Amino acid sequence: MVAPNQGWGGLRAACEPESVKQVIPMDRGIKVSVLARWRSVEGHVRGVERMVEEDAYCVDILKQTLAIQGAIEKVNALVLESHLQHCVTTAIRSDDRSERERKISELMDVFRGSGHPKRVPLIPAEIAEMLLAVPAATSDRS
Numbered sequence: 001m002v003a004p005n006q007g008w009g010g011l012r013a014a015c016e017p018e019s020v021k022q023v024i025p026m027d028r029g030i031k032v033s034v035l036a037r038w039r040s041v042e043g044h045v046r047g048v049e050r051m052v053e054e055d056a057y058c059v060d061i062l063k064q065t066l067a068i069q070g071a072i073e074k075v076n077a078l079v080l081e082s083h084l085q086h087c088v089t090t091a092i093r094s095d096d097r098s099e100r101e102r103k104i105s106e107l108m109d110v111f112r113g114s115g116h117p118k119r120v121p122l123i124p125a126e127i128a129e130m131l132l133a134v135p136a137a138t139s140d141r142s
Contacts, residue, residue, distance in 0.1 A: 024090065030082045037075045044068045083107070 026034070048064045091103040 024086050026079075026082050027086065030078050034075055034078050037071055037078070041068055041071045041075070044071065080107075 025031075044064060044067060048061060048068070051061050051064065088103050088107070091099045094100065
């Protein structure tokens, strides 16, 4: 079992579950950006906590929590971009159709499980089907 990469808050910056030995590390530039954004989110969360403790105006608190949500969405977009550019691209180029299907299914499961069905269209079914239809470098072995 591969030990998780240690980053801010134990963030695992890799594209495979811990049970898989081969891990494709997150691009260094993206990792630095993700960690910087997480640190910013952390600061905003502490600020909101202080605002609540100090009985700040509710609308001001809401503005800050919406800013936090936006920052988290940017982190999600960066991580998704990295995953698509590296991990999913590697799977698509592989000879293993089941690996390609697993990568797409994995992403769909993440977005479905997020409790935000509106986010699932980030990977429309048409794109998923197109990715699965991409012929491998050689014949499929699945």
